[in-house]
Amino acid sequence: MPKPYPQEFRDDVVRVARDREPGVTVEQIAKDFGVHPMTLFKWLRQADTDEGAKPGVSRSDSAELREARKRIKLLEQENEVLRRATAYLSQANLPKRLYPLVTELAADGVPVAVTCRVLNIARQPYYRWRARPVTDAELVMAYRADALFNAHRDDPEFGYRFLADEAHAADEPMTERTAWKICSGMGWWSVFSKNKRRGKGRRPGPPVHDDLVRRAFSAEGPNRLWLADITEHRTGEGKLYLCAIKDVWSNRIVGYSIDSRMKSRLAVNALRNAVARRGDVAGCVIHTDRGSQFRSRKFVRALQQHHMIGSMGRVGAAGDNAAMESFFGLLQNNVLDRRIWPTRQQLRNAIVTWIERTYHRRRRQRSLNRLTPIEYETIMTSPASQAA
Numbered sequence: 001m002p003k004p005y006p007q008e009f010r011d012d013v014v015r016v017a018r019d020r021e022p023g024v025t026v027e028q029i030a031k032d033f034g035v036h037p038m039t040l041f042k043w044l045r046q047a048d049t050d051e052g053a054k055p056g057v058s059r060s061d062s063a064e065l066r067e068a069r070k071r072i073k074l075l076e077q078e079n080e081v082l083r084r085a086t087a088y089l090s091q092a093n094l095p096k097r098l099y100p101l102v103t104e105l106a107a108d109g110v111p112v113a114v115t116c117r118v119l120n121i122a123r124q125p126y127y128r129w130r131a132r133p134v135t136d137a138e139l140v141m142a143y144r145a146d147a148l149f150n151a152h153r154d155d156p157e158f159g160y161r162f163l164a165d166e167a168h169a170a171d172e173p174m175t176e177r178t179a180w181k182i183c184s185g186m187g188w189w190s191v192f193s194k195n196k197r198r199g200k201g202r203r204p205g206p207p208v209h210d211d212l213v214r215r216a217f218s219a220e221g222p223n224r225l226w227l228a229d230i231t232e233h234r235t236g237e238g239k240l241y242l243c244a245i246k247d248v249w250s251n252r253i254v255g256y257s258i259d260s261r262m263k264s265r266l267a268v269n270a271l272r273n274a275v276a277r278r279g280d281v282a283g284c285v286i287h288t289d290r291g292s293q294f295r296s297r298k299f300v301r302a303l304q305q306h307h308m309i310g311s312m313g314r315v316g317a318a319g320d321n322a323a324m325e326s327f328f329g330l331l332q333n334n335v336l337d338r339r340i341w342p343t344r345q346q347l348r349n350a351i352v353t354w355i356e357r358t359y360h361r362r363r364r365q366r367s368l369n370r371l372t373p374i375e376y377e378t379i380m381t382s383p384a385s386q387a388a
Helices: 007-018 026-033 037-050 059-089 098-107 112-119 123-131 136-154 160-169 176-186 264-278 297-305 318-336 344-361 373-380
Strands: 225-235 238-247 252-259 285-288 309-312
Touching: 007 026, 007 037, 026 037, 059 098, 059 112, 098 112, 098 123, 112 123, 136 160, 136 176, 136 297, 160 176, 225 264, 225 318, 225 344, 238 264, 238 318, 238 344, 252 264, 252 344, 252 373, 264 297, 297 309, 318 344, 344 373
Parallel strands: 225 285, 285 309
Antiparallel strands: 225 238, 238 252
């Protein structure tokens, strides 16, 4: 197929044919420029159409029509990608694999570039996958490893058995042997593992916040400084864990959570309960120790969600959170050590009753001018904010 003539050349030939001298025919000009006479007549008709001298589709209109058709075709392809992707991702109990979907659409005539752009995925990894596709077994193992890693990152003290339970709850069931094999290969060990050094050589992870309190346990108003910590006590059914949050200003326990397992959600739930009770807490500093629950990704994200500021004390320095330790000391003497607790529910009821009835409303504190935390907040706050 011969190459098309350049547009500039066409325009020059048309101008020469129009300005030809008397007696010179179009066929002669076509011969001089090396084009077929019918081709030159067609160029002349198209030039007259472009200038409006004759009816027909001008060259600019034809180009716009071609562009419109290309755009319509592109929009149809994008709609097809979205329709197929929506139907594919809405399937239940199936792994969401986009690369096979790209291949299926390419077989149906949708370019890979269009599909990748609509689905917001890069093309190079797709082509690498095409060169060496991931097997189903490798994909299943990757999903399992991802579930185990998420559980280990949230609760570093869990061993592979507990991590397998957490992965099962995340819809990635596996045997304990498989969980051990993955964790062993990746080096995901419990912080209490026998393979790690115990005693003074073992230290908690690095802090995710600086110490903003430095043992200055005072606040000029509510929701300025909170303290949080976790305690545990044994029952006939096993241990029960309490995470409590105290407002330094009134010594009130603004939020707490009780559970049979000391996971990151224990601290997160306590924080959410405190925020639900107090309302606007933006800018409030919450001071904790370096426990894994307070260093977890979920707890840090909860602080960011409520625009709160984290603070952490030093390692092995109980005085850095002494005001919270004093509350747990009272709880230990007045509830936990008073008797043997056969069930977790009995101990839970006793803890909640002591906090809400005795500590908040009956126990007067010298630091509050011999008022209870509830009385102190009622007197020191305006009526508009007493709803907190």
